[in-house]
Amino acid sequence: MKIKLISPRVTMRPMDSAWKTQMSPPLGLLVLGALTPMRHQVTVQDENVEKLRLDDNPDVVGIGVKVDTMKRAAEIARQYRRRGILVIMGGIHATACPEECAKHADSVVVGEAEEIWPELLKDAEDGRLKKVYRNDGPVNIAKSPTPDWSLLKKKSYLFTNTLTIGRGCPWRCSFCYNSSDNIDARYRMKPTSNILAEIESLGTKHVMFIDDNFIGNPKRVKQLLPEFKRMGLTWHTAVSADIGRHEHILDQMAESGCKSLFIGFETVNQKNLLHCHKTQNRIDGYDDIISKIHERGMMVNASVVFGFDGDDPSVFATTAEWLISKRVATMTAHILTPYPGTRLYKRLEEEGRIIDRDLDHYNTAHAVFAPNGMSAEDLERGYLWTYDKFYSWSGILQRWPVARGQALAYLQFQLLYRKFGKQTAFLGRLLGMRNMAKLAKTVAYPPWRRHTPETEARDQAAWAPIYSTSK
Numbered sequence: 478m479k480i481k482l483i484s485p486r487v488t489m490r491p492m493d494s495a496w497k498t499q500m501s502p503p504l505g506l507l508v509l510g511a512l513t514p515m516r517h518q519v520t521v522q523d524e525n526v527e528k529l530r531l532d533d534n535p536d537v538v539g540i541g542v543k544v545d546t547m548k549r550a551a552e553i554a555r556q557y558r559r560r561g562i563l564v565i566m567g568g569i570h571a572t573a574c575p576e577e578c579a580k581h582a583d584s585v586v587v588g589e590a591e592e593i594w595p596e597l598l599k600d601a602e603d604g605r606l607k608k609v610y611r612n613d614g615p616v617n618i619a620k621s622p623t624p625d626w627s628l629l630k631k632k633s634y635l636f637t638n639t640l641t642i643g644r645g646c647p648w649r650c651s652f653c654y655n656s657s658d659n660i661d662a663r664y665r666m667k668p669t670s671n672i673l674a675e676i677e678s679l680g681t682k683h684v685m686f687i688d689d690n691f692i693g694n695p696k697r698v699k700q701l702l703p704e705f706k707r708m709g710l711t712w713h714t715a716v717s718a719d720i721g722r723h724e725h726i727l728d729q730m731a732e733s734g735c736k737s738l739f740i741g742f743e744t745v746n747q748k749n750l751l752h753c754h755k756t757q758n759r760i761d762g763y764d765d766i767i768s769k770i771h772e773r774g775m776m777v778n779a780s781v782v783f784g785f786d787g788d789d790p791s792v793f794a795t796t797a798e799w800l801i802s803k804r805v806a807t808m809t810a811h812i813l814t815p816y817p818g819t820r821l822y823k824r825l826e827e828e829g830r831i832i833d834r835d836l837d838h839y840n841t842a843h844a845v846f847a848p849n850g851m852s853a854e855d856l857e858r859g860y861l862w863t864y865d866k867f868y869s870w871s872g873i874l875q876r877w878p879v880a881r882g883q884a885l886a887y888l889q890f891q892l893l894y895r896k897f898g899k900q901t902a903f904l905g906r907l908l909g910m911r912n913m914a915k916l917a918k919t920v921a922y923p924p925w926r927r928h929t930p931e932t933e934a935r936d937q938a939a940w941a942p943i944y945s946t947s948k
Contacts, residue, residue, distance in 0.1 A: 478536035479537070480519045484521075485524050490841070491842060492864050494899045495902035496902045502629050502634050503523055504640070507521065508591075509539060512591060526630065527633065537563045540566050542568040547577070572587050572657070573660065575609060584610060586612075588659065591616045591621055592616055592620075593610045619668050624675075638679050638681045638683055639686075640675050640684065641687055642698075643667055643688055644688075645663050646693060647690070651820040652816070666694045673704055676710070682709055686712065688714065692716050702732075705734060705735075710733065711736060727769055727773055744792075745792070745795055771879040774882060778807040781800070783812055783856060784848050797867055808864075810863050811841035812844055816839065817836075842860070868891065
């Protein structure tokens, strides 16, 4: 059979540019490609980087669906199904809300696909496709193959060096998909040999791990990090805010080439954290966590969320001032968004507080529910104001990185990605996103130059005038 896998176009937020939409490839579709038996022909089309063909004639179309791409996915499905072509929907939104997706597809995959996909394709061949294929428990992650990178137009992406070391998360925050009844999010980590083989398949020493929580299994991570050091990697990842309780892991991270950690701090109000069941976060320890990371030469990338029931209009200035004072390198802000299928959505639905059901707006840039301590309009204005404040010229200078060796990487993100993102993204499309990324990585982290006390001293002297004005 001819199988076409599609990633629909995502919705853009006010601060987004093509850097966002062309950041990285749809790894899930590349894993499906690797799971597909050799007798089938597989193609992948990502509408975020290329014009989507809808006049071709595959035997099966598979669509990866997120909440803000649901409407577009339904339109794509309609175009194919009216010509008698089978359409399968899967992905996080299909798992959380299979009934909705079933209205637009011949079949829906609920849960992880490793043990479902080959069976589904055989049923499609035999003309007995089921309406729903459900994986009720977590798969053995050792069976998850390396993504099939040959299916990808690599030059269209900023990063083609992304992977995960595991799946799931130990925590069950109410606003996260991991709180969905259909998701068994027990954390599982791949065998070390699989992780190292996947890194080797990328053909680069600069790697981005996009796990929900890189330290989901601290004991195993401690065993893995010496391998990163041996390989001479430069890498980045996301961790939970309890990383401050694992100083030995922080030491290993720095020694093995980690340059930045993305952390979901979410809020500066402890009551908000308790209300959303994010019990791993302790606001009274935030400053200490950031200091420990900075002391080891790594940058902090913070995620914050506005709109919790304990928030009022003062939250925006309070959060911005704290982030700037702690010299946090980057911030990704979100308006609290009740994704359908999560505990948060169920609670707000029961309280009659969902005010916008247009799924295109469920991209964390719109107030789709009635906040408790402010109006929806105030929430949206404050969210945009925080971005403007944080990425203002004064904010950029005040947040100058503590580690001198990170100065060029810091400037690249502030200027090329955020400040002038729309202009530089146009240049990236002309020259190729991947070519731009290679140049940026080489400038920021030269492969021949790893962090040492000697290089830190040279950096300190070179950047001394800037540091003196940024304090």
